[in-house]
Amino acid sequence: MTIKRNKILFLLFSIAILTITGCVSSSMEYRSATTAARSEKNLKKAEEWGLKALAIEADSSNAHIPYFLAIEVYKPKKNWVKMAEMLDEAVRRNPTQQLERPIVIDRDNIFLTIEEGVKTYREEEWSKLYNLSVEYFQKDEFELAIQNLGIAIKMDPSRGESYGTLAALHLQKENPYKAKEIALVGSKNAPRYSLNYQVLADIAIKAENLDEAEKYYETAIENTDAPGPIMRQLIFLYIDKGETQRAIEYSDVLLNKYPNDPDLYFNIGVLFQRLALEAFDPARELYLALPNVPTLDDVKPVFDRFSNSRKYAYNARDYFLQASDLEIEGDGSSGRAAIEMRKLMKQIDEIFVPSIREIARSQNIDLN
Structure with a gap:
């Protein structure tokens, strides 16, 4: 009964979209690409025609073309880099364009626009890529973890976990310059993610720039729901700075906050x-x-x-x-x-x- 209801919803929304917006004009190249993918199951041919359609100047604002390449060609081919590039291109072209095929999760989650569709697929594929990176890390396959995290960043640049984890990996591999570069980008693209600032603080400590480290720790504390572990690090930073009394007073603050x-x-x-x-x-x-x-x-x-x-x-x-x-x-x-x-x-x-x-x-x- 639920599946049937979702199908009805899908049809109703599809009809509504066509009624409101009309059919989006498409080139022969794009029609050939969709036919190759959907009917012939020939992804190589679909990619060839899709890229030709992508290059047509008259269709330069049509977000359906890169969205199709991302979801129906590069996703099944597991070409995550190309998929991410096409998702970016789709949003750049026309984020409010209606999807050809609305995404119906349930009655309360129905996505109609290119921007909504891109966000949905970004989240799905980013989770897979990030979790795979964690698996590589747990197996001590650090190079694969680093490579995969780089792809995860391309897939969804707004997820701070990718930057923080990748920066921490580079720091572990004694590459503080690369770690700092990634953490700084992460702090810009995902300013609410705490780990980026923690990595920057650790790098500053290694460089004996303790005042800078203190500022990063304070920013990290402001951007986390679990500040306790970072606050503990700040205590030892005060000791390194020769501020013993401040460290002791801060310890009292922590004990009042976490008495057990x-x-x-x-x-x-x-x-x-x-x-x-x-x-x-x-x-x-x-x-x-x-x-x-x-x-x-x-x-x-x-x-x-x-x-x-x-x-x-x-x-x-x-x-x-x-x-x-x-x-x-x-x-x-x-x-x-x-x-x-x-x-x-x-x-x-x-x-x-x-x-x-x-x-x-x-x-x-x-x-x-």
């Missing part, structure tokens, strides 16, 4: 772990280089660095433990990280701080 996210607690733990080690390593070097008769200016910086390292290690351990508590199926990494921070604190408490206090006492140095 174990990954967030773990990443903030990593942040404080990094701060702890960045304070500990120079402190140890300064400690080992203390002169036999040190002054206040020698001892106090070492003591302060170890104190900061312990404070950060304590915070790191706390966040790792909270991550471990929130994890449902963790791999134990949070617990192991907490143990490492506990070891670092013990080393500071039992070895370095007592030794420094003894050195200070022997030289009548006040560390307070």
Whole structure:
């Protein structure tokens, strides 16, 4: 019953279109092309006649010709590049021209114009091409994935996923120049797609242009429904910029936004772990280089660095433990990280701080 109703709808709309617009004049070449494709099932002949029809000056505004070549010749031949070119040409010629064969999906989805038909086929073929690219990537067939994503971009230039994924692939293959070129085009053609800006931020970080990276991360956050992972990257960027307090304050913002996210607690733990080690390593070097008769200016910086390292290690351990508590199926990494921070604190408490206090006492140095 549904199929029959759709056929009736199709006929009614076809009759209505012919009544309103009249028959579009067509050349002998175009009629020969459609006959070859539809009746003779000869795609080679259909392509030859179709290309001749395409070149006729009098029919230069007839969008049916490139649309026919795209859908009835190049699509069945799986020539996606030519199909994309003909879809572009059809829209360029006359986007509002009525389709010869309206597309009837159901009662609420009936497409009548060239522009609507092109959009429908773009979406369908783009999905196939993109999914195939993902399959190639999962099989480590990167060159095929790159090639296919390039075709996907031609098929539907408005889909940001193609640019972002292709740019990320080039970045993975250590080609930042190509990655940046593609991501910039993607940010222009699909400005609401976040991954393009993330790739641009990653490239800027590799080039040590941290201010530019920050701007791209902020734009990426504005253009995604799931900003959490990008916001976490921004925390580490603040650390790289030497803006430790800003990173800590931003961590608090994230915790208020995602209070039950174990990954967030773990990443903030990593942040404080990094701060702890960045304070500990120079402190140890300064400690080992203390002169036999040190002054206040020698001892106090070492003591302060170890104190900061312990404070950060304590915070790191706390966040790792909270991550471990929130994890449902963790791999134990949070617990192991907490143990490492506990070891670092013990080393500071039992070895370095007592030794420094003894050195200070022997030289009548006040560390307070």
